[in-house]
Amino acid sequence: MENLRIPGPTPLPKEVLDAISRQMINHRGPEFRQILADITQKLKLLFQTRNDLLLLTCSGTGGMEAGIVNFLSPGDKVLSVSIGVFGDRFANIAKQYGAEVVPLRFEFGQAADPDTVRKSLEANPQVKAVLVTHNETSTGVTNDLATISKIVKSFDKLLLVDGISSLGCIDLPVDAWNIDVAITGSQKGFMVPPGLAMVSISPAAWQANAKAKMSRFYFDLAKAKSSLDKGETPFTPAVSIAFGLSVSLDMMLKEGLPNIVARHVRIGKAARAGVKSLGLSLLAADERYASNTVTAVVASKGLDPKKSNKIMREEFKIVLAGGQQTLEGKIFRIGHLGWVAEEDIKKVIDTLKVVLPRAGFGSA
Numbered sequence: 001m002e003n004l005r006i007p008g009p010t011p012l013p014k015e016v017l018d019a020i021s022r023q024m025i026n027h028r029g030p031e032f033r034q035i036l037a038d039i040t041q042k043l044k045l046l047f048q049t050r051n052d053l054l055l056l057t058c059s060g061t062g063g064m065e066a067g068i069v070n071f072l073s074p075g076d077k078v079l080s081v082s083i084g085v086f087g088d089r090f091a092n093i094a095k096q097y098g099a100e101v102v103p104l105r106f107e108f109g110q111a112a113d114p115d116t117v118r119k120s121l122e123a124n125p126q127v128k129a130v131l132v133t134h135n136e137t138s139t140g141v142t143n144d145l146a147t148i149s150k151i152v153k154s155f156d157k158l159l160l161v162d163g164i165s166s167l168g169c170i171d172l173p174v175d176a177w178n179i180d181v182a183i184t185g186s187q188k189g190f191m192v193p194p195g196l197a198m199v200s201i202s203p204a205a206w207q208a209n210a211k212a213k214m215s216r217f218y219f220d221l222a223k224a225k226s227s228l229d230k231g232e233t234p235f236t237p238a239v240s241i242a243f244g245l246s247v248s249l250d251m252m253l254k255e256g257l258p259n260i261v262a263r264h265v266r267i268g269k270a271a272r273a274g275v276k277s278l279g280l281s282l283l284a285a286d287e288r289y290a291s292n293t294v295t296a297v298v299a300s301k302g303l304d305p306k307k308s309n310k311i312m313r314e315e316f317k318i319v320l321a322g323g324q325q326t327l328e329g330k331i332f333r334i335g336h337l338g339w340v341a342e343e344d345i346k347k348v349i350d351t352l353k354v355v356l357p358r359a360g361f362g363s364a
């Protein structure tokens with residue numbers, strides 16, 4: 001079997017593989033109604049929230065789009081805090097739907113500086129909402145969301161969070177941190193295939209929704225909420241992914257969220273220690289903000305990361321990720337989220353030790 005070490009989709013446990021191969025059922029029948037209620041309730045435990053939680057059939061980006069179009073109107077000012085490719089995507093969605101985006105970008109590898117967020121909010125009093133990526137998958141950096149949230153809430157703004165590569169892996173207590181809209185996707189921390197996005201919505205966000213005028217149809221969350229109240233989704237959901245999620249959520253709750261978070265802390269540390277022991281360095285400028293779900297490694301000392309990733313994949317069946325956009329060819333990334341054990345990362349590091357010199361490492 002391949003050691004799929006990209007930051008989602010992740011490998012699937014046998015129990016989930018079995019569950020997703022089940023025969024179809026009526027998605028408007030009593031059995032699915034029960035599954036939908038059950039997974040919604042269990043997801044709320046992992047989001048650590050009492051807010052409404054809705055399932056959408058789409059990838060994580062669909063959840064991000066839902067997070068924008070349901071709470072804003074064209075012309076609304078939003079502060080976009082971006083530390084990488086996914087932060088920029090969040091801003092682009094808002095822009096596409098007519099928001100006036102105030103960009104606050106930090107260099108790739110840096111975490112967002114909370115004090116700069118405060119200054120931007122002081123300088124832009126008309127801002128309605130703040131967009132933040134909790135864990136930036138393109139750079140392997142986790143923002144200090146607890147501190148950023150306190151600042152955003154001291155200005156009484158809506159806080160919309162992309163938690164796609166953190167929820168269910170890195171602690172993200174939605175209610176304790178006053179996250180108005182938290183978004184994630186099934187293929188990252190939840191050990192199921194791509195196909196579902198999960199979005200939590202606070203009472204303040206629903207108030208904004210009542211006045212929000214951006215156009216929406218498939219991702220209309222008010223419609224999704226009224227369907228859920230009847231035990232359904234407005235459109236045909238990804239039934240098989242829901243089967244898988246029902247099983248994976250039981251596995252996650254059995255392990256326990258604090259244990260899951262601790263496992264990701266341990267594995268993140270092991271990945272970083274391993275990378276450094278090879279003589280490579282992290283893209284995360286300050287290791288205190290290095291991500292526990294994905295490690296981004298700078299290709300230094302002559303290393304061609306595309307070549308090393310190719311050898312890893314073809315000869316050792318270990319699949320790593322490359323860099324995105326301006327980081328292409330400059331970094332490689334090791335995914336360690338969801339269904340992952342320390343042993344998986346040890347294998348990656350041991351194999352890199354053999355492969356890196358064959359891909360130029362040490363030649364410059």
Ligand SMILES: *Cc1c(COP(=O)(O)O)cnc(C)c1O
Binds near residue numbers: 164
């Ligand atoms: C994966 C990811 C996305 C995009 O999700 P898709 O499921 O590919 O649409 C967005 N944000 C972050 C932080 C991610 O890790």
